[in-house]
Every structure is written in structure tokens, then in C-alpha cells.
Amino acid sequence: MAFSSLYGSSRVETGTQHLSESVFAGLCEIVGTSQLVAIRRETVDIKEMVERRATSDHGVIGMMSGSEREGFRLKGSDMDSMYWRNNHRVIMAMSQSVYYNTANTTLILSDSSESPPGFTLLQLLTPTTSRSVQSACVRMNDRVYIYSSIYRQLHVTYLSIRHNSTVHGPCASGVRAGQEYDYAYCFVCDFWPPSASSWINRCHAWPDPEVVDDIVRNGCHFVAIGHPLGPHEEEEWRCSFSQAEQKCVYAMNHCQFLTYGLLKHFLKEVINQQSEETNELLCSYHMKTTVFWAIQQNTLPHWCPQNLLVGFWVCFKLLLKWVYEGICPNFFIPQNNLFLTKVHGSAQNRLFLQLHELYKKGLACLLQSPSIRSYIINVLYNPRAFVCTDENNMKSEFDCDVEFFSEIHRNAFIHPENLHSCVKYLYTVEQLVDSPLTQYQVITLQRLTASFLQHSAFVLHNMYTNTGVNKKMYIADKISCQMLKSAAKFGCISDMLNIAMYYYKTLRYREALSVIEMTKVRLAQPYLMYGVRADRERYTEAVGGQSWSTKMRQAVAWDINFYNTICYINELIPEQQSALQNSWHTLCIPVFVMLHFLEFLCYTYIDTTLSQAALDELQVLVHLDQGLYVSDIDRDISWEILGICQQITGNHQAALYSYQQSLTQYPFHNTQTATQSRIQDITGAVPHE
Incomplete structure (x- = not known):
């Protein structure tokens, strides 16, 4: 040509x-092959399905939206999410109120009589227990309306305390660890809006009737922004078809x-x-x-x-x-x-x-x-x-594995806060196992199950610690150990460290070290896939052609996630509390940092020479790693952990340096309050020259 x-x-x-x-x-x-795009979509889909089914009536539902949800992973694209209260529902007509129990559901009426197409006023019909909804209500013509401008500003103000968020359309917008995000706080409606009824009649060839029915059945959302040229800009809400658009994108061929x-x-x-x-x-x-x-x-x-x-x-x-x-x-x-x-x-x-x-x-x-x-x-x-x-x-088996395990890891962030919630999530998984699932969703559920079992084990232990009832403590301990071992059997290599953490927490240092040694051997395998890094040839030679379940158990390791409402290791309680003060729910600790940290802690009670050796390895890792095992966003917590170990040994000067280094890193984990407190403790202990 x-x-x-x-x-x-x-x-x-x-x-x-x-x-x-x-x-x-x-x-x-x-952009990705159709298989890679399917992997991205289906792992998010099953994660959100689990979350929605397990969320209480008074909880908040979250949904990823935008390009990421559609299956793109483009550099520089935003992370878009929508959030709504599960016990608040918008109806299009008063007759639809019969579908709800108003004793536990707040009803809101869409009144679009004075609004341009695609916009509406939202009238509060029944009482609400939500402070943000109450604060956004204004009485007009003997009716109570929820002002979009007030509701939006309340959430932006809340987020700005944590992330310096600003208003971007209906969203709270900001940047975290180089990733731009847009969070839209909205209301859900189970009904298709009459103003969009013509769309149903247009769908002769695309999308398919089954897709159209699914879209209409799932209704729409209302986001907090009014028509900029209308008389009710401050009060109006825009009808969002984000969920419908996602289903339309799914209906495209590649x-x-x-x-x-x-x-x-x-x-x-x-x-x-x-x-x-x-x-x-x-x-x-x-x-x-x-x-x-x-x-x-x-x-x-x-x-x-x-x-x-x-x-x-x-x-x-x-x-x-x-x-x-x-x-x-x-x-x-x-x-x-x-x-x-x-x-x-x-x-x-x-x-x-x-x-x-x-x-x-x-x-x-x-x-x-x-x-x-x-x-x-x-x-x-x-x-x-x-x-x-x-x-x-176009894509090798190895490339698909890297993408798949990366997607699973990023979608395994669900954190039940108490034992009742843990049980509810496990029950939800049990129900979904019998559902028609894709191969990607089965493995994602497997990963989520391992995560839920680990949370349950630590929550259960924390419930019965110091109760003084030996029999209950013994039973709880036995159940916790069994859950952690089960999780390790069908989880990944790094899940073994949860067993070691539990043994350390329950003063079984030698048992913990035994698990650590086994984990060390498995993490040293030349075919290990850690994050998105692996030796292509050795990985393929070792586990090529195996099932994804086998690959995950034998060749994959991820960072260790601490959910800050759960106590895992007493030495990190200040860091978890500091993060929670900033509404940050997880600590993400590099697996090799955690390995050396646990080894140091255990040997502190058994052999000081070996504890120093573990500390030396941790120090080399934190000081010299160039992003291979400690990513940029994890350097704050890695320096923090090194400082904790040095402080335990009495090396206050080295600990002070590590804490200061932690403060100079990107504050991804929001542990600065704990770091500054530890520095104050040390500077009071270090003699002045």
C-alpha cells in the first residue's frame, strides 16, 4: 500500500x-486480547458480587466504574468508583413504594417535572438515619429535598481530610500514589427512568434482548450534580447510566x-x-x-x-x-x-x-x-x-498468568471488620461456589476464601484473648489454626506467613520459625512470581500447563495485607491506629520485609545472634533494594518496620534514621503519627552530645 x-x-x-x-x-x-479483557472484568465482577451479597442493609455499596471497570488498563487513566447507601432507594413514582419495607429502607422520590432531560430533584419521603443525607436536606414548598451541591461538598470535605480531594463534576477527585481517582457518592434506583424509555425501543440489533432486559432490570443511579444552565443547579441530580454503559461495553465484540x-x-x-x-x-x-x-x-x-x-x-x-x-x-x-x-x-x-x-x-x-x-x-x-x-x-501463557494473578491480587481487598461479617462473607462464597462461574471467577473466589479465613482466624483469636476462660481460648485457638492452615493449602506461598504471624502472636516462636523456614525455601524458588515479576523461562518450565489453582499455590507470592481493624502483631498496633485515624484501612507490607521482620521477632526470644542476622538481612533489603522486592509506595512502611526492629535492639541512632527515612517517603500508609511518636520516644532516650 x-x-x-x-x-x-x-x-x-x-x-x-x-x-x-x-x-x-x-x-x-x-489494550489487551479478549482473554485479558475478560480476566479483568470477571475478577472485578465476582469481587463486587461477593461484596454486595455480604453487605448489610445499613452498609455502603461500592462499584468500580469508568475505563478500569470496562476492561482497560491504560496508563494515566482514572480510578473511578461509585458509592451508595444500601438502605436508601430512589423511586420514580409513589406506586413503587409498595416494593419496599419503609421500616428499614429510606425512600426518595425522583421529581423530574421541572428539570431538563436526564436530571431530577430528589424528594426525601421517609426518615433517614444518615447524617450526610440529613445535612443535605432543605425544605421547599412544604417538601424536603436533598440538595446535590450540599451532599457533594460534604463528601468532598470528608475525603479532603485524607487525600486533599477537590470537586470534579459530581465526584470527589484527587491523586493517591500517582493514581488519579474520582469517587462519586450517589443514590441507587431499582427502576429504569421513564426519560430513557425510548432507548429500549431503539435496541433492535444491539445490544441483544437479554442484555437490554438485564440493563433495565438493574435500574440506574443519581449522582450529585445539577444541570449547569437550569434554575435548579444546586438542587438537581443527574441520572447516571454507568452500570448500563458497562454492560453495553461488555456486549461489544473485541x-x-x-x-x-x-x-x-x-x-x-x-x-x-x-x-x-x-x-x-x-x-x-x-x-x-x-x-x-x-x-x-x-x-x-x-x-x-x-x-x-x-x-x-x-x-x-x-x-x-x-x-x-x-x-x-x-x-x-x-x-x-x-x-x-x-x-x-x-x-x-x-x-x-x-x-x-x-x-x-x-x-x-x-x-x-x-x-x-x-x-x-x-x-x-x-x-x-x-x-x-x-x-x-498473541499472548503467551506466562503473560496471561502475570495479568491474571495481578488482577486477582488487586481485587482481593475485602476486609470484614468482625467475626459476624467474616462468617457472612464465607457463607456468601459458599453460595456462589454452586453458581455458574467462569474459570477466572473460580480462582478469584478461591483467593477471597483464603483471605476471609485468615481474617476470621485473627478476629476469633482477638475475641478470646485475655478472657480468662481457658476452654474457650483453647477451642478458638484450635479453630484459628485450622482456618489458617486451610487458607495456606489453597492460597499462595505468602499465605504461609499468616500462620507464622499467628504462632508468634500466641508465643509459639519455634513453630513460627519452622513455618518461616519453609516459606523461605519456597520464596527462594527461581520460578517465583512475585507481583508482576518472574523469570519467564523458569516459571514456564516449572508450572507451565498447570491449572491456575496449582500455579497460585506453588509459584505465586503477594504482599501481606494487614486490615487495620484487626490486630496481627502487637509491634505494629501504633501504625495500624495511625492509619485508621486517617481512615486508611490497610497496611500493605512487602512479603520479604515481613519474612525478615517475623524472623527477627521470633529469634529475639530464642537466639540474639540469629535475630541480629535477620535484622541485618532486613536492613540490606530496605537500604539497597531498587524496587525489586520493595516498591516505591511500600517504602514508608518498610523503613518503619526496620526502625521498629532497631529500636527493639536498643540501637536508637539507627532507628531514628530509619524513622526519619520513613517520613521522607510517599505517605501511602498514613503511619506518620506513629512514626513521629516513635521518634519522640527515641529522642528522649538518646543522650545529647
């Missing part, structure tokens, strides 16, 4: 199939999903680089809306690797049309114009001219995208080169 054939007209040349295949293969590398990914890259790397005046007019949500409409209108009959660039061009032309008209119709409520407050006037004209210049270049405009350029150039200079579009041959 000649390079010039990409230029000179606003059409896409018919000879672009080979080029499309190359870009498809490239996007599979950048070529359609990659087209969406290509548009996201094109927006970030090309469109938003045109000028400062226009670089914030369009967003990823507009790209998603474009793909939705293009698929539903059946503009392209066959979305396949050979047609990927044709699909991209269809979407780009639709976007260009919308910018020209100044109208981007919401996919569910077309009367809601997504361009209303941004794409208008001189900025709209400038954006249209910029997009039209890109349009005139044809597909050559993609050469301005650093991510995509090489896949185009490779084909242009070698048109006969073979391009593999068979996804089964």
Missing part, C-alpha cells in the same frame, strides 16, 4: 484491510472494544494535542458515546480485524458531525446534549476546524498517535509482512 493512498480525501481507501489487521494486533498489545480503545488513544494523543483552547472540550465519555451510536445504528455491518480502521473512520465522521452541529446526544436520553456547556461558540468552531484538518488527511491522521504510528509504518514499508490476528497466538 502506498503511503500517499492514506492522504488526499475524506474517504477510507478500500485497501486498508492489511493495515487494519496490523492496528488490530497492535491494539491487542496495548474489534468494537478495540475501536473504542483506538478512539481513546486518538483523543489523548492527537485531538487533545491540537491547541490549549480545545484540549479539554472532548473527553473519553464522548468517544464511548460515539462508539455506542455507531454500533447501534448498524453503520458498519461487520466489525472484524480487517474492518477496524473502517469502524474508526465511521466513529470519527460521526464525532465530526456532532461537533459541527454542537450536539452530542446522550446514548440513553438523546435529548440530553453532552456538548451543551463546552462545545459551543468560538471554541466549537476552532475544534471543528482542527478535526476537519485531521479528517482531510484520511487515515494518515493516525500517524500523529505515538502509540499507533509504528503499527501503520510497519505495514506501509513492508506490505507483504504477515500480521497475526489470531488472539490465541
